[in-house]
Amino acid sequence: MPSLLSLVEMNAATLAVSLAVFLLAGFVKGVIGLGLPTVAIGLLSLVMSPVQAAALLILPSMVTNGWQLATGGALPMLAKRLWALLAGVVIGTLAGAGFMRADGGRHAIVVLGVALMLYALAGLAAWTPTVPSRHERWWSPLIGLLTGLVTAATGVFVIPVVPYLQALGLPRDQLIQALGLSFTVSTLALAVNLGQAGAFSAGVGWASLMVLLPALLGMAIGSRVRARVRAATFRRCFFIGLLLLGLHLAWHLLDLLEATR
Template identity: 45%
Template structure:
């Protein structure tokens, strides 16, 4: 049983790390989606959280924009941390069985937004107050599912950051969000010694996948890879939500 779990974790984080290496994001989203098929989202998040923090910290300091990002996105980050704290019981409370349903729906929404050509812009003068609201919404969703891409990702794309700045901004934002989630997991007693070995396996697999993804990034078209990745997320999200509903009502 343990061996099969470690094999699943290795495969999930190799794929998630590879996608992060190619696209600059996606590790918690992919890993949570794959692990939640076989375990409760709270248990999956306890395995995901440490690799997510460390890979995001690495991404945070890989670029020259850190000061500007903090000054520009602090309302988003503060709002997210507050939203996560206010909804800290969602993964372990009476509504916990529905977390996989929400996660599946979130993966589908995330993929559809990514595949669509719809784009919107946020004026520089409105970034702060809109960012705070988006942060609160992102925090509430993240506390329920462990995923922080909706609606934060569309917001960061809408404020018009340059490509390299956006990649670093994602690292900064996801670091803040995952640290806040780690605090929730610690207070709920989910981060224990039992998660040390799975977390270590996930860490090694994540960095291995990231290095492979970075190595092949220049040999493939990221836009084509991203399209097929998002299509796969739709099917994974549908399967995850449907199987969770069958368990709840079955």
């Protein structure tokens, strides 16, 4: 009878780290409503390749974002308004198939580090751009395409779609549902990429199912903490942590430069 570790294709240390990371990532999402893929991919990339990290993310992301998507009654309106954005996400993600596997994932780690730094700096600066509704038909497909390409390369789908959706001036409940819609579509497109590349094996599927449990537990704890901690304080700490993590991951750029000499 196969052991648990052989079933999930991991050693004990990697499995323990993965469970802890998804507990933390779920906690962050429970408190501020986003951040599960950002935290999970960012931290897991320190101990495994971006491809492996992205494959683990699929089930936790689908379940948590599916729940977020189902919250509220504005889905038909949002789907009609954001269809060009979502189409761009799918096209960009599928067009970028193979980006994450290039060069053993080293370039993807650097891209991920830069993306995390940009996201963190925008959050710390409280950058609040606005997009007039008349410009959405031009910006939506472009932002979707860029988000898809970043997703294909890193497994993280918050840049630049999160700042863009915030810039649309949606009411809070609609913004949360719009984020859930975008993240769900991104997860599905990423799953197609990983499946075509053979990165989502049965063992990875079992591991993804296992890390779903701590992700849900973390969300439940985070939701309780949200009512007791000032959101602004937690968001500031969160973005500082992402900035440091991004700097660490982008440090791999020096290795890439050395390798090309």
